[in-house]
Amino acid sequence: MKLDDFTSIFPKLPGAMPIWHGTVNAQDLYSLCEQVKQAGGKLVSLWGSDETEKGGHYALHVSLLSIDGMLVLTLTVDQTKPAFPDLSVLFPAANRMQRSVTDMLGLHPTEAGDQRKWLRHSTWPDNVHPLRKSFDMNTRFTPEEDNYSFVTVTGKGVHEIAVGPVHAGTIEPGHFRFSVVGERVLKLEERLGYKHKGxxxxxxxxxxxxxxxxxxxxxxxxxxxxxxxxxxxxxxxxxxxxxxxxxxxxxxxxxxxxxxxxxxxxxxxxxxxxxxxxxxxxxxxxxxxxxxxxxxxxxxxxxxxxxxxxxxxxxxxxxxxxxxxxxxxxxxxxxxxxxxxxxxxxxxxxxxxxxxxxxxxxxxxxxxxxxxxxxxxxxxxxxxxxxxxxxxxxxxxxxxxxxxxxxxxxxxxxxxxxxxxxxxxxxxxLPAGELSAELGNANxxxxxxxxxxxxxxxxxxxxxxxxxxxxxxxxxxxxxxxxxxxxxxxxxxxxxxxxxxxxxxxxxxxxxxxx
Amino acid sequence: MLQIIKQILLTGNKTEAPPQPNDAMRNGVQQINAQILNHVGRALAIRHVDAGSCNGCELEIHCLNNAYYNIEGLGINFVASPRHADMLLVTGPVSRHMEIALKRTYDATPDPKLVVAIGDCGCDGGIFGESYASCGKVANVIPVDVTVPGCPPTPTEILQGILTAVSSNK
CATH class of the missing domain: 1.10.645.10 (Cytochrome-c3 Hydrogenase, chain B)
Structure with a gap:
């Protein structure tokens, strides 16, 4: 599918912003992402949803920004084989979003290089996915060891500085792992997700x-x-x-x-x-x-x-x-x-x-x-x-x-x-007039x-x-x-x-x- | 440099009078002894812990350091380690991912210590409540002396909560 065709084939969503939405297959999803990238556009967001109750499948949604506006693509994901194409090879920013989809919904990017958990720490086990409809929000688990594998930098004189999750100032919690030689930072690796509160x-x-x-x-x-x-x-x-x-x-x-x-x-x-x-x-x-x-x-x-x-x-x-x-x-x-x-x-x-x-x-x-x-x-x-x-x-x-x-x-x-x-x-x-309109019903x-x-x-x-x-x-x-x-x-x-x-x-x- | 001095002189002194302690904010068994009471009128060291907030309460805690509230002028300062702290100021519902970190921070704070829970979420779990990911209110995880409701509470209310905690045996 050509990127230029997208806005003519698929409907524009009602509302204030130029946003188009369409359902595509895996091949078109990847191809459209590639074309957006080549045209200088970018990835906005990537998320999944559980449609098993009514549709018998999962779905992956990707929103992209191009010069025309926002394109939202939906991919139907098979319930028995919940996989989707790895988009982090096109957009590095997709990495953590994809890992979160895996943690929260159990959908996996095919052949992605980095398949470590992201939002999940030790609070729920890896075979449990809180955003599945079958999961009750009030389920409790006994925490296990987190065992997150940080990337290790080796070499003469390299040492690590671990900071957080509780930081030294009035700041939100997160963990920073610095690999340094003397004062110079060779690598920083972030570990977030501490504020995940459902x-x-x-x-x-x-x-x-x-x-x-x-x-x-x-x-x-x-x-x-x-x-x-x-x-x-x-x-x-x-x-x-x-x-x-x-x-x-x-x-x-x-x-x-x-x-x-x-x-x-x-x-x-x-x-x-x-x-x-x-x-x-x-x-x-x-x-x-x-x-x-x-x-x-x-x-x-x-x-x-x-x-x-x-x-x-x-x-x-x-x-x-x-x-x-x-x-x-x-x-x-x-x-x-x-x-x-x-x-x-x-x-x-x-x-x-x-x-x-x-x-x-x-x-x-x-x-x-x-x-x-x-x-x-x-x-x-x-x-x-x-x-x-x-x-x-x-x-x-x-x-x-x-x-x-x-x-x-x-x-x-x-x-x-x-x-x-x-x-x-x-x-x-500032125009005169009412402050609000009555909401209609949503289908x-x-x-x-x-x-x-x-x-x-x-x-x-x-x-x-x-x-x-x-x-x-x-x-x-x-x-x-x-x-x-x-x-x-x-x-x-x-x-x-x-x-x-x-x-x-x-x-x-x-x-x-x-x- | 002249411009800086000129701006300082033109700005003048913005610091306002602090609020009175509020008995309505007291709750629970408070772990205060004479040693902490000695801190009143001298430096009180506070360690802030964000245990899972939306970051709204932090904005108002930051404001305590502005010239209007001038919390350091009252002899209260924020410290970088729980080991230096007399009081923990805890915000947020406690996310389950922060539960261990909060308990360790509490344990690392020398006795006697005070805990003030800030904001609706810290007081009762707020809109996030309890779930697979959230422990709810701060008191579900560590003992709390004083709670300051609000979404977020104003700097004056937070300061009042702090002063209520340190003056609780009076």
Whole structure:
């Protein structure tokens, strides 16, 4: 099958974003993936579902990004021989996603080089797959030994530093295994999955309405991004169109979330380069913004403010004024702080050339989102596939090619200034009207996809609808799936003390990928 | 450098008055003795453990270090090892994959020690509850002295929980 034919043969899903879905055989799946790769596209997500009860088979789903939009391919997987083609040879980022499908659902990539477990540690045995419908969420097992086989680096003077899962700061848990010679890092191997708390399984016990709250808690720092993507998926499946004012307010929330995270990260990046002044200054700014959110919308991080069908909170004229004044404050302060960061020799010495990811390596490994744009990967759904209201705002995508900590810092500064500009336009053009629309009913078996450019990168939510407006299967995708493996490359040949700085410059989610 | 000094002077002192301890937050048998009480008014060392949260509570714990709450100014600081800690601040439902790590962290914290569970998930399992993958609330895994509900609780509420725990024998 030709890639060009895909969008004409298969239907476009209803809803805000350009997404096509079709069922293909194994040969076409591989061929389409290959063509997307050759055309400069990329893998977004890969997940499986158990269709044995109604269809007598399993299914593997793959979403890809091309210049036309998102392609979602579904492959029927035989119940007696649950195998699918190994896509990690085309997209290295598929490696951990495939291993998670094996752990959670028992489907195996054919002849994949790396078949180690990923999300499973020692809590359930290897012949048990929690996302199978026959598995009861409340089943308990006696933990066994984890016995994960790390890659061992040998040679004269090589030793290992094992860090985590409990880290030295207020950070999410994960394990990092450094192989070093002296201070120089030869290899980093990550072991995640410590936060696996059964999110995907729990969704299957919920209705479409109930799922919204859980979606907002997949990764707390991206609660707006996930809530919007979840709402898009439900609205696509139920053929619901939210009123314009709701869509504009959602975008306002998303840009406020981007500001919060970028401002916070810039503070910590200064701190990690021994400029505590930067932390103090940026975190005053962040707190000002959080308090404004709390006063105007009743929640500092805007959790549960986006619901399927619309939004829960309105904005009046005094609120508009308050945000407008805050934007002036942020722009003014950030401008001063950017000059200080740019001209501080000590900070620049730590930022420049540190944690370098070359554009060609970024393309090969599928580095995405903010970190991808800092290494020449020019993808931003707000600019390329703009939904309402971004289609009226002419979003200017920031990109750089230097690929180091300094580039990822500059990306954040530029995206702050662009978000300030976008929010100003939103305040000026915010349409009047209702805040939400009543949800329609969703037919069983329907697929709804949500796709939002969160502050870290693209957030995707895939919703497979079950009986009576319940969730049959839900897979949330965080851009951290793509970017965690690239961090292993970014640290190579750097010194151990630069790891916190490099790590923070990516600031990836653990909860969003451990699920 | 001049620009930094100018910005510091223009920013001024942002630190606000701390909240009062709240008796409503007390629960369970609290393992406090005079030795820990001595820490009140001096440095209290806290080790934070994320046992499986969505990362929302961590955002608010970070805010305790900002100039408005200025937790270090109150003589409370976050330390890098449980061996240096008087108190564990635990977030999240405890994922089964973090159960052993949390127990080991608790064991590595010298007695007497305090445990404050942060957030709805830490208090009662929250939206994630108990399952094949989640042990639910923190008290299902280690003894808890004080619980601070909220999703996430505000920095003021977290600070109030910390102060409630250290002043519990008063």
């Amino acid at each position: 999110i995907e399984k729990r969704f299957e016990y919920m209705t479409l309405q109930q799922g919204a709250k859980l979606a907002g808690r997949i990764s707390g720092d991206t609660t707006v991004g996930y809530a919007w993507a979840y709402a898009q998926a439900v609205e696509s499946a139920t053929l619901t169109t939210p009123p314009p004012r709701a869509l504009w307010l959602r975008a306002l929330f998303l840009e406020l979330e981007r500001l919060l995270n970028h401002i916070g990260d810039l503070g910590y990046l200064g701190n990690d380069a021994a400029l505590a002044f930067g932390f103090i200054q940026f975190w005053i700014l962040k707190e000002d913004l959080l308090r404004m959110n709390g006063d105007l919308f009743g929640h500092r991080y805007l959790m549960d403010r986006i619901v399927p069908g619309g939004v829960t909170h309105n904005l009046d004229n005094s609120g508009l004024l308050r945000i407008s004044e805050m934007l002036n404050h942020i722009k003014h302060e950030t401008g001063i702080l950017k000059d200080i960061y740019d001209e501080h020799a000590g900070v620049q010495d730590r930022f420049l050339t540190t944690g370098f990811v070359a554009p060609d390596l970024a393309a090969q490994l599928g580095l995405t989102g903010l970190a991808g744009r800092a290494s020449g990967q020019a993808w931003d759904a707000r600019a390329q596939f703009p939904c309402i209201p971004y289609d009226q705002l002419d979003v200017q995508m920031a990109t750089h090619r230097n690929g180091d900590v300094a580039a990822r810092v500059t990306m954040r500064f530029e995206e702050i200034f662009e978000s300030v500009r976008l929010i100003r336009l939103m305040l000026e053009q 069983e078996g329907v697929l709804g996809i949500g796709w939002v450019e969160g502050w870290r990168g693209e957030i995707m939510v895939a919703l497979h609808v079950g009986e009576n407006n319940r969730i049959h299967r839900l897979h949330p995708h965080d851009p951290s799936w793509q970017n965690w493996p690239v961090l292993e490359h970014a640290i190579m040949d750097n010194i151990v003390p630069d790891f916190p700085l490099i790590n923070k410059s990516f600031n990836l989610s653990y909860s969003g990928v451990d699920l």
